[in-house]
Amino acid sequence: MQSKDAIPVLELKGVSKSFGAVVALRNADLTLHAGSIHAVVGENGAGKSTLVKIMAGLYQRDTGTFEMDGHPVSFRTTAEAKAAGVAVIYQEPTLFPDLSVTENVFMGRQPTGRFGRIDKAAMRAEVVELMTRLGVRIDPDRITQGLSIADQQIIEIAKAISLDARVLIMDEPTAALSGVEVDRLFAVARSLRDEGRALMFISHRFDEVFALCDTVTVMRDGTYIDTVPTAETNVPAMVRMMVGRDVNELFPKIDVPIGEAVLEVSGLTSPGLFADISFNVRAGEIVALAGLVGAGRSEVARAVFGVDGYTEGHVRLNGVALPKGKPAAAMKAGIGFVPEDRRQQGLVLEAAIATNITDAIRDRLVSNAVITRKAENAAAQEWARALEVKAASLDTQAGTLSGGNQQKVVLAKWLATRPKLLIIDEPTRGIDVGTKSEVHRRMSELAGEGLAILMISSELPEVLGMADRVLVMHEGRLTAELSRAEATPESVMFAATHSPEEVPA
Amino acid sequence: MTGIQATQDRVATVSIGSRLLGLLRRRETSILAAFLIMVIATAAVSPIFVFSPDGWRNLLLNPAIYMVLAIGVAFVIITRSVDLSVGSTMGLTAFGVGSLYIAWPGMPAVVAFLVGTAFGGLLGLLNGGLVAVAKVPGMVITLGTMYVFRGANILWAGSTRINASQMGPDFLAFGNAQILGIPALTILAVVVLVIAAWYLHNIRSGRELYAIGSAPEAAELYGLPVRQRMLMSFVMSGAMAGLAGVMFAARYGTIASNAGTGYELQAIGAAVIGGVAITGGSGTVIGAAFGAILLATINSALPVLGIQSFWQRAVVGALILGAIILDRVLAVRQKRKLIAERMEP
Numbered sequence: 001m002q003s004k005d006a007i008p009v010l011e012l013k014g015v016s017k018s019f020g021a022v023v024a025l026r027n028a029d030l031t032l033h034a035g036s037i038h039a040v041v042g043e044n045g046a047g048k049s050t051l052v053k054i055m056a057g058l059y060q061r062d063t064g065t066f067e068m069d070g071h072p073v074s075f076r077t078t079a080e081a082k083a084a085g086v087a088v089i090y091q092e093p094t095l096f097p098d099l100s101v102t103e104n105v106f107m108g109r110q111p112t113g114r115f116g117r118i119d120k121a122a123m124r125a126e127v128v129e130l131m132t133r134l135g136v137r138i139d140p141d142r143i144t145q146g147l148s149i150a151d152q153q154i155i156e157i158a159k160a161i162s163l164d165a166r167v168l169i170m171d172e173p174t175a176a177l178s179g180v181e182v183d184r185l186f187a188v189a190r191s192l193r194d195e196g197r198a199l200m201f202i203s204h205r206f207d208e209v210f211a212l213c214d215t216v217t218v219m220r221d222g223t224y225i226d227t228v229p230t231a232e233t234n235v236p237a238m239v240r241m242m243v244g245r246d247v248n249e250l251f252p253k254i255d256v257p258i259g260e261a262v263l264e265v266s267g268l269t270s271p272g273l274f275a276d277i278s279f280n281v282r283a284g285e286i287v288a289l290a291g292l293v294g295a296g297r298s299e300v301a302r303a304v305f306g307v308d309g310y311t312e313g314h315v316r317l318n319g320v321a322l323p324k325g326k327p328a329a330a331m332k333a334g335i336g337f338v339p340e341d342r343r344q345q346g347l348v349l350e351a352a353i354a355t356n357i358t359d360a361i362r363d364r365l366v367s368n369a370v371i372t373r374k375a376e377n378a379a380a381q382e383w384a385r386a387l388e389v390k391a392a393s394l395d396t397q398a399g400t401l402s403g404g405n406q407q408k409v410v411l412a413k414w415l416a417t418r419p420k421l422l423i424i425d426e427p428t429r430g431i432d433v434g435t436k437s438e439v440h441r442r443m444s445e446l447a448g449e450g451l452a453i454l455m456i457s458s459e460l461p462e463v464l465g466m467a468d469r470v471l472v473m474h475e476g477r478l479t480a481e482l483s484r485a486e487a488t489p490e491s492v493m494f495a496a497t498h499s500p501e502e503v504p505a
Numbered sequence: 506m507t508g509i510q511a512t513q514d515r516v517a518t519v520s521i522g523s524r525l526l527g528l529l530r531r532r533e534t535s536i537l538a539a540f541l542i543m544v545i546a547t548a549a550v551s552p553i554f555v556f557s558p559d560g561w562r563n564l565l566l567n568p569a570i571y572m573v574l575a576i577g578v579a580f581v582i583i584t585r586s587v588d589l590s591v592g593s594t595m596g597l598t599a600f601g602v603g604s605l606y607i608a609w610p611g612m613p614a615v616v617a618f619l620v621g622t623a624f625g626g627l628l629g630l631l632n633g634g635l636v637a638v639a640k641v642p643g644m645v646i647t648l649g650t651m652y653v654f655r656g657a658n659i660l661w662a663g664s665t666r667i668n669a670s671q672m673g674p675d676f677l678a679f680g681n682a683q684i685l686g687i688p689a690l691t692i693l694a695v696v697v698l699v700i701a702a703w704y705l706h707n708i709r710s711g712r713e714l715y716a717i718g719s720a721p722e723a724a725e726l727y728g729l730p731v732r733q734r735m736l737m738s739f740v741m742s743g744a745m746a747g748l749a750g751v752m753f754a755a756r757y758g759t760i761a762s763n764a765g766t767g768y769e770l771q772a773i774g775a776a777v778i779g780g781v782a783i784t785g786g787s788g789t790v791i792g793a794a795f796g797a798i799l800l801a802t803i804n805s806a807l808p809v810l811g812i813q814s815f816w817q818r819a820v821v822g823a824l825i826l827g828a829i830i831l832d833r834v835l836a837v838r839q840k841r842k843l844i845a846e847r848m849e850p
Contacts, residue, residue, distance in 0.1 A: 058726075079728025094723035096716045098786035107716050108729050110709050117707045146843025 007070045009034050009198040010055070010086070010167050015064030017050050024050040028064070028224040030217060032167060032198040037189060039209040039230070040202050042219035042242055048202050050222070052171050056088040057081035068167075087160030091172040093152035097145035102127045104144050105159045130158040134188050150181035157188060168192060169200045174208060186212050204292050204497055206235045218242055236490065243460055243489035253466055254444045259283030262452035263335075263421050265304060268313035273299040274476040277313070281421060281452045286443065288467035289456045291496045296476040297456045298340060301423050304454075305337040306330040317421065331360065336414030338407075340425035340456070346410040349399030353391055354380035356398045357412045383412035387442060407439055415446070422446065425456045440466055460489055472496050532780035536795040540802055547806040554809050562688060566756070567805050569694040570595075570749045571797035574772035575779070576701050577745025579793035580738040582776055583705075585718040585785025586636065586643030588739060589769050591746035593654035594628045596765035598750030600658055603667030603760045606676070614676040618751050625747015626740045628654060633739030637732045643739070651769065655762075662762035669758030680755030690752050694794075697748070701790045714738055718785025774821060775800045778828040782836075799824075 010032040017025040025047040032038050042048050053059040054066070057075030066073055068084055075081040081088075095104050102124050103110075110118040127140040136154050144152065153173055160168050170189075174182050189212060193199055203209055209216055210230055218225040218241040225241050261280040268277040274296040281287045289297045302308045304315050309325040316322065317333045327337075339345040347356055354373075357380040358365060365375045380394050387408045391401060398409055407427070414422060427443065428436040443466065447453055457463050463470055470487040472480040472495035480495035544564070548555040555564060574591055581588040602621045606612055628650070635646045669677055682689040705711040713734050717724045724731050749768075754760055779796025781788030800821060807817045 077728055078726055082728055090726075094720065094726045096719040096723055096786065098719040099712075099715060103712060103716075108709070108713065108727050110712065112709065116709065118709060118712065142843075146840055 006033060008032055008067075009069060011065075011067045011070075012051075012055075013065045013067075015051075015054060015061045015066065017054060017059055017062050023222055025054070025061075026223045028219070029227070030200075030224075031227070032200055034166070034196045034198050035193055036215060037193050037199040037201055037213045039213035039216040040200060040219065041204070041206075041209060041216060041238065042225075046219040046242075047222040048219055049171065051219075052088060052169055052202070055081065055086055055167070055169060057086075082163060082165075085164065085166040086169070087156075087163055087165035087167070088169045088171065089153060089156040089160065089173055093149065093156050095144045095147075095152055095155060098143060100141050100143055101138055101147075101155055102140045104155055105130070105162055109163075126162060127158065130162060133161075134158060134191075136184070148181075150177050150185070153177075153185065154188070157192075161192070165197070167198045167200070169202075171202050172204065173201070174203060174205065182208070206238060206497055209238075210235075235494075239490050239493045243493060253286075253440075254448050256284045256448040258285045258468065259450060262318060263304070263454065264314075264316040264319075265300075266314050266316075268300065268303060268310055268315065270299065270303060270308070270310040272476075274303075274473070277473075277478055279471055279478065279481070281454050283420075283450045283452050284447050285468045286447050286453045286455055286466055288463040288470045289454060289473065290458075290460075290463045290470055290492050291473035293458060295473040295496065297473050298425055299476075300473070301337070301425055301454065301456055304330075305335055305423060307337075331417060334418070334420035336360075336417055336419035336422045338410050338414060338422065338424040338427070340429065342406055342410050343399075346413075347398045347406060349397070351398060352395045353384060353389065353398055353401075353409055354394040356409050357383050357394075357416055360413050360417045379416065380412075383416050384409075386415070387412050388438075404436070404439065408442070411439075411442065419451065421452045421454065423454045423456075426458065427455060428457075428459070428462060460492060463487070463492060464489065474499060532792050533789075533795050536779060536792070536799050540795075540799050543799070543802055543806050547809050550811075551809050554806065561686070562683065563805060564802070565691045566688040568798040568801035569688065569690040570752050570756070571768075571771060571775055571801045572694040572794045573697055573745050573749045573752065574768060575775040575793040575797040576698060576790045577742040577749075578769075578772045579776045579779075579781045579788065579790045580701075580705075580714065580741040580745075581643065582773070582781050582783060583714050583718045583785060583788060584735055584738050585721065586735065586738070587647065587773065587783070588629075588632065588643060588742040589647040589773075590628070590632060590651040590654055591742060591749075591772055592765045592767060592769035593651045593658065594625050594743055594746035594765075595750040595753060595768055596760075596763065597628070597654050597658045597661075598625050598747040599754045599760045599764045600662055600667065600762065602751050602754050603672060604661075606672040607667070610671075610673065612673055612676075614673060614679050614755075617673070617676055617754075618748070621751035621754075622744050622748045625750060626744035628747070629740040629743015630736070632743060633736035636739065637736055655766070659762045664762075667754075667760045672754065672758065676755055677758055680752070680758070690756060693752070697745070698790060698794045705790060710734060710737065715786055719787070771800060771821075772797070774825045778824055780828070780832070782832055783829070796828075 008031045012028060012030040015025060015028045016023065028047065028051055030040070030051065040048050040051070050059065054061050057078045057080050060074070060076065073084060075084065096107065099107070105127050106123050111122045113119045124140050131138055131140065134154060134157065138147070138151055138154065144155065147155070157168070173185060177185065189199055189201070201213055213230055215227060216230050216233065216238065217227040218238060220242055259282055261282045263281040265280065266278045269275045277300055279287070289300065291297050299308065303310045306322065306325055306327040306329060314321055317335065320333065322333055323329050343349060348359070354376050358376050361379065362371065365371050365379060367375065377394055384394060389408045389412065390405055398406060401409065424443070428439050440462070443453060443455070455466065464487055467487065468484055470482040470492060471478055472482065472492055474496055477500050479498060479500050480491070482491055544555060553560045555561060574595065578588055578591055598621045601624055602617050605617070605620065632643070632647055632650055635641070636643045639646065679689055684692060705714065713724070713729050716727070716729060717731055717734055721731070750765065753764060775796035776788070776793040777783055777796070778799060779788065779792030779794065781793050803820060804817065807820065808814070
């Protein structure tokens with residue numbers, strides 16, 4: 001590591017970014033030095049991606065300073081960021097699947113000879129040299145379609161090196177890699193550091209942060225928390241910084257008697273997504289499915305509801321096995337599913353509230369093969385009132401409602417089917433704080449009425465405040481089942497970032 | 506898909522044998538085979554189809570206009586868009602050139618070609634501009650301009666026709682000229698083809714068209730000038746349609762307001778048959794041109810074989826479906842093969 005007084009390659013100070021009323025990044029500082037690998041950690045939604053996108057030229061900052069080598073810069077396009085020597089490697093590599101490896105490395109800046117003709121020989125020679133230097137074997141002439149994520153990342157890195165990027169930002173590069181591939185990536189990262197480049201590494205895995213990085217910056221809720229050398233910190237201290245907030249706030253959880261198991265899932269497996277998932281949800285109980293984004297939580301929920309299939313395992317509702325891959329059967333049996341993306345998957349935005357609420361009970365409203373507006377309104381009225389949907393009338397377009405009210409409409413739609421089990425994916429994402437607690441109160445009341453609720457949430461306070469039991473997933477497997485008493489920010493976070501073998505049962 | 510990089514890669518150290526195999530696998534080869542079978546079968550029934558001055562001339566001349574159209578359309582399809590207005594652009598340009606001859610009887614043939622191509626390019630610029638500004642898919646925009654251009658043509662022409670006697674003699678002579686037994690218009694189409702193929706293979710902006718069609722979001726992240734390239738591809742498509750319009754006028758000498766109707770679908774069909782994937786990012790103009798040659802030959806061979814025109818359309822349709830299914834099967838097989846290779850250490 002270089003001395004602290006050396007001019008940093010890249011320095012952000014007091015950078016903020018808002019989207020409308022939502023503050024995505026608040027007062028962030030970041031200093032990247034040559035010959036150093038800098039980790040940025042934080043929960044989902046902590047503002048890491050926004051930070052990356054500002055450096056990549058995809059977003060423009062609202063406030064603060066941005067300097068490279070001590071000179072102020074401001075990137076308006078990705079091309080400008082690239083020209084200044086900032087290269088970003090995204091979690092999902094962005095390559096051109098129909099083009100060759102060589103073309104992917106050089107697209108947009110191919111070496112040219114006479115008449116602007118691309119010098120293919122020079123291009124290929126350089127790629128061969130780059131691959132040798134990175135110590136990997138990838139055929140430069142093959143198309144990139146079908147390459148593993150790890151190989152695609154290597155191509156992205158080769159691209160960055162051939163650009164002579166001085167700052168390399170890797171956004172969760174290891175999320176989809178196997179152990180061997182991670183080792184290879186780390187070896188490449190270390191050799192780039194030793195060449196004097198500045199690297200920034202975003203990861204959820206603490207072991208990787210400590211193994212690879214010399215400095216770590218922690219972020220939380222869009223706010224910069226602290227930057228410390230990894231040698232002077234440890235996992236518990238980092239977890240505390242990541243989640244360190246009062247989690248006992250505003251969760252009106254009512255204690256209710258817990259009944260019989262409503263949903264029983266055993267040995268559910270879908271190769272590549274999740275494996276050997278077994279759990280149950282009982283009447284009156286709220287069970288949270290916690291974990292990091294990409295851990296496979298939504299995939300499990302979709303499989304339970306029958307949107308996606310699975311290869312092994314069973315799903316039983318009140319003791320009756322559900323057929324796989326049949327959402328209609330799941331609905332009929334009494335499962336309601338509130339998806340994460342309510343605007344895309346939960347609502348018909350152009351349709352009236354009444355139509356949306358009655359969407360899932362259409363066939364019950366049919367009389368003489370027609371659905372009258374009157375029958376629709378009558379059915380909708382009941383649920384809109386019960387959930388206190390705030391709108392001018394039931395004819396109001398769903399798309400014009402606030403996020404919280406939209407969520408209530410989706411809830412009303414499923415409650416109208418009188419379900420026995422409600423699966424809710426990210427119940428309060430994108431909902432303002434005031435309405436959040438209202439949604440939580442509704443969920444609590446519903447559980448009190450004997451409904452079994454399976455809640456997927458990435459927000460720790462919500463998980464800890466609402467759930468009777470917490471199931472934690474890590475990379476497609478259940479790593480912990482914690483009672484309300486056992487669930488703490490540290491225990492959930494630990495289980496979410498470690499494999500089953502490392503989590504004591 | 507393999508067509509792009511399999512061609513004349515000087516640095517690739519591949520044996521002659523595997524090169525030959527690669528050549529055999531290419532779409533162009535199978536189209537050429539289909540073309541030869543078609544010609545031989547037709548000639549067996551009616552030798553004058555090939556072995557007469559007129560038969561020979563038509564065999565070479567008929568594909569020329571379709572080739573030029575298919576080359577232009579291929580530029581747009583490679584970027585994952587489509588241009589439905591080329592038939593109307595072609596008709597409007599043909600009528601425009603005819604009208605220009607009425608106004609200026611002494612116009613040299615070269616000027617007619619240049620003005621027609623430029624006019625077509627201008628209509629293409631309009632298409633591209635609308636696509637880029639309105640951010641509406643090219644299919645919708647060009648469906649609109651297809652009718653607008655045709656409507657303008659009908660409004661302008663009414664029921665009048667432009668006849669050969671109203672156009673320049675050197676212009677019409679060029680339309681029917683032969684050099685060393687090859688029609689001049691065919692030579693023109695081949696020259697255009699060679700330039701377009703060279704450009705798409707060797708020039709940055711040409712390669713960027715493939716990149717944009719292959720992964721539009723990635724193209725944005727790479728910082729490629731996506732809008733400019735899209736605009737350029739539509740200008741190219743329009744210019745080629747304009748050139749085709751001038752060729753149409755020079756060859757037939759009679760232009761009514763319905764000239765070029767239905768050509769757009771023939772051109773798109775030719776490109777697709779020739780292996781230009783409708784999903785963008787792959788295929789070559791050479792393939793598109795070969796597709797056009799095959800289509801044009803089928804159009805003229807089936808009547809000789811005594812097959813009703815109803816069936817001709819069915820054959821063309823079957824070819825397009827066959828090409829798309831073949832593309833899909835090949836793509837799935839290749840993907841599976843690539844993944845299987847990856848699984849083996």
